[in-house]
Amino acid sequence: MDEPISPGDRPAMGRSPGISEPAPPAAPSAPVRAPSLRRWLASPLALAPLILLGLVVAVLAIASEGQYFGLSFWGPVWEFIPTDPAGSTYGIALFALGTAITAGIALILASGLSLAIAIALTTYLPPRTGRILTTLTDLLAGIPSVVYGIWGFVVLAPYFASTVEPNLRNALGWLPGFGGPESAIGGGTGLLLGIFILTLMVIPLTTAVMRESLRSVPRDVVEAGLALGATPWEVVRRVRLRVARRGLWGAVFLGFGRAIGESVALAMVLGNTIQYPPSIYGGSYTIASFIFTQLDSAFFYPELLRALVEFALVILLITIAFNLLGQRAVSGVRTRTVPGAGGRA
Amino acid sequence: MTGPEPGPVGPEPILSVRHLSVRAPNRTILDDVSLDFCDREVAAIIGPSGCGKTTLVRSLNRMTEVAPGVRIEGSVRYRGEEIYDPRVNPVLVRQRIGMVFQRPVPFPLSIYENVAFGLRLQGIEEAEVDRTVRRSLEQAGLWKELDGDVERSGLTLSGGQQQRLCIARALAVKPRVLLLDEPAASLDPTATQRIEELIFDLRKEYAVIIVTHNMQQAARIANRTAFLYQGRLIEYSDTHQLFENPREKLTESYVTGRFG
Numbered sequence: 001m002d003e004p005i006s007p008g009d010r011p012a013m014g015r016s017p018g019i020s021e022p023a024p025p026a027a028p029s030a031p032v033r034a035p036s037l038r039r040w041l042a043s044p045l046a047l048a049p050l051i052l053l054g055l056v057v058a059v060l061a062i063a064s065e066g067q068y069f070g071l072s073f074w075g076p077v078w079e080f081i082p083t084d085p086a087g088s089t090y091g092i093a094l095f096a097l098g099t100a101i102t103a104g105i106a107l108i109l110a111s112g113l114s115l116a117i118a119i120a121l122t123t124y125l126p127p128r129t130g131r132i133l134t135t136l137t138d139l140l141a142g143i144p145s146v147v148y149g150i151w152g153f154v155v156l157a158p159y160f161a162s163t164v165e166p167n168l169r170n171a172l173g174w175l176p177g178f179g180g181p182e183s184a185i186g187g188g189t190g191l192l193l194g195i196f197i198l199t200l201m202v203i204p205l206t207t208a209v210m211r212e213s214l215r216s217v218p219r220d221v222v223e224a225g226l227a228l229g230a231t232p233w234e235v236v237r238r239v240r241l242r243v244a245r246r247g248l249w250g251a252v253f254l255g256f257g258r259a260i261g262e263s264v265a266l267a268m269v270l271g272n273t274i275q276y277p278p279s280i281y282g283g284s285y286t287i288a289s290f291i292f293t294q295l296d297s298a299f300f301y302p303e304l305l306r307a308l309v310e311f312a313l314v315i316l317l318i319t320i321a322f323n324l325l326g327q328r329a330v331s332g333v334r335t336r337t338v339p340g341a342g343g344r345a
Numbered sequence: 346m347t348g349p350e351p352g353p354v355g356p357e358p359i360l361s362v363r364h365l366s367v368r369a370p371n372r373t374i375l376d377d378v379s380l381d382f383c384d385r386e387v388a389a390i391i392g393p394s395g396c397g398k399t400t401l402v403r404s405l406n407r408m409t410e411v412a413p414g415v416r417i418e419g420s421v422r423y424r425g426e427e428i429y430d431p432r433v434n435p436v437l438v439r440q441r442i443g444m445v446f447q448r449p450v451p452f453p454l455s456i457y458e459n460v461a462f463g464l465r466l467q468g469i470e471e472a473e474v475d476r477t478v479r480r481s482l483e484q485a486g487l488w489k490e491l492d493g494d495v496e497r498s499g500l501t502l503s504g505g506q507q508q509r510l511c512i513a514r515a516l517a518v519k520p521r522v523l524l525l526d527e528p529a530a531s532l533d534p535t536a537t538q539r540i541e542e543l544i545f546d547l548r549k550e551y552a553v554i555i556v557t558h559n560m561q562q563a564a565r566i567a568n569r570t571a572f573l574y575q576g577r578l579i580e581y582s583d584t585h586q587l588f589e590n591p592r593e594k595l596t597e598s599y600v601t602g603r604f605g
Binding site: 126127218220221223224225226227228229230231234238239242243 | 406408411413436437439440443444446447448450452453454462463465466467511514515518
């Protein structure tokens with residue numbers, strides 16, 4: 001920065017480690033103005049993402065031609081190629097169920113694994129090993145989802161069909177959703193593989209956010225725990241997780257936003273079957289993967305296209321909601337939870 | 346490590362440091378330091394920034410090894426028992442030799458749970474926890490000040506109160522030695538005075554070892570003072586003697602403010 005920052009522009013420093021001095025009066029900043037032209041240009045820029053988002057929502061809403069939830073939630077049967085598209089109703093429930101199962105279970109698995117990785121990185125692993133593991137998980141994030149999909153379809157699906165699923169059925173067959181007749185196991189694509197792939201795809205994001213949340217726990221607090229005779233694990237459990245809990249929840253929310261939006265990879269491994277899946281081995285659809293796979297036939301059926309646009313709108317709104325939740329939680333990591341800042345009566 | 350029961354105060358030091366050296370990968374932080382600390386006394390460690398004061402106290406309850414890549418040589422005996430013996434559990438050492446840090450760091454828990462933290466780790470029964478929490482807060486002068494309102498968050502206290510909460514938390518574990526690493530460095534003068542009064546009281550029951558860069562503070566509260574310079578122990582003697590009649594030229598220049 002080659003120009004002086006006017007005091008009015010400087011963000012309030014978080015805390016002064018020294019004697020808690022009285023905050024400088026707010027008034028002096030008034031006469032010091034940043035160049036007004038720059039400010040004038042800056043504000044629409046700052047709003048740009050919001051405007052863009054609004055436009056996307058608006059365009060989607062218009063494209064659906066006001067057929068808001070002309071798709072009834074419980075349209076129990078989706079006529080795959082409707083004979084009379086104009087008169088059909090389209091139900092979202094089936095796809096919402098597929099989304100909830102894949103994203104929900106994948107998120108639970110990914111969160112657990114990410115938490116374990118993040119704890120290992122911040123507490124147990126020597127720095128060098130930690131850096132390698134960090135690089136590896138971050139690399140996973142860079143793999144295009146179509147690559148995950150083709151790998152799942154070509155490599156994993158046969159293995160799932162021949163080994164993983166039969167074994168799982170034998171071991172957990174008593175559990176609802178894990179049993180069923182032998183014929184329940186098909187070619188390997190289906191919910192189980194979809195969940196597996198989606199878990200892999202979500203892990204980099206949740207791990208990164210959880211890792212940074214745990215890392216942001218001040219060293220002093222951790223050492224204070226150790227100095228009271230806590231073992232490293234007790235410090236993790238009673239101090240680190242507690243101090244970082246907002247960021248950890250943020251990771252879960254952001255991960256969910258990521259998971260429900262995934263379409264390409266899931267379209268390739270989920271078995272694409274319009275059905276209420278009889279078991280974890282059965283084929284399914286998610287809202288996003290359905291949009292992706294149906295786009296070509298939608299050209300011929302304007303009603304279908306509108307319904308798909310509404311599907312997209314649903315996904316978009318849910319994603320926005322979870323990302324907002326996640327970002328709110330994560331932003332708290334930096335500003336809040338700094339215990340011992342002193343003088344905060 | 347189950348040390349012997351507290352016996353009469355004798356000439357036997359409670360902590361005895363011999364040839365302690367601490368090395369980081371590219372430099373020596375502490376170089377062959379030997380000294381004894383007595384029970385029921387306040388010992389101050391002074392010296393310019395970076396002289397190894399903090400490392401010395403952190404080495405007395407095995408907190409130095411928390412940082413990776415640090416090598417520790419020499420011996421530290423607590424009541425005759427080697428704390429660096431590989432069979433000794435550092436967790437138990439830290440229960441006997443408590444520590445309070447420079448910055449007040451309450452956990453994001455209630456005041457009560459902050460003090461109970463170490464006790465819960467040891468699985469102590471509820472009634473005993475209750476008594477100990479109260480006694481520790483009384484010792485730290487917080488019980489009366491808070492009027493017994495101990496359910497609110499420890500983070501709502503003022504800086505000075507937070508630091509006394511941290512002292513109460515350390516006392517609750519019933520240590521014999523209390524290490525204080527510049528406990529008043531981030532506090533205003535009034536809060537500092539309260540801490541100093543508290544330390545003065547604590548020496549009736551504990552061995553207190555305090556790191557400070559404030560020489561007046563050392564002179565006010567310490568029975569003995571050690572002067573460290575560039576990782577070496579230059580002089581360790583009775584506080585009055587060290588400040589008024591130092592044996593070493595280097596100590597004299599430091600306490601008269603010629604460098605620092």
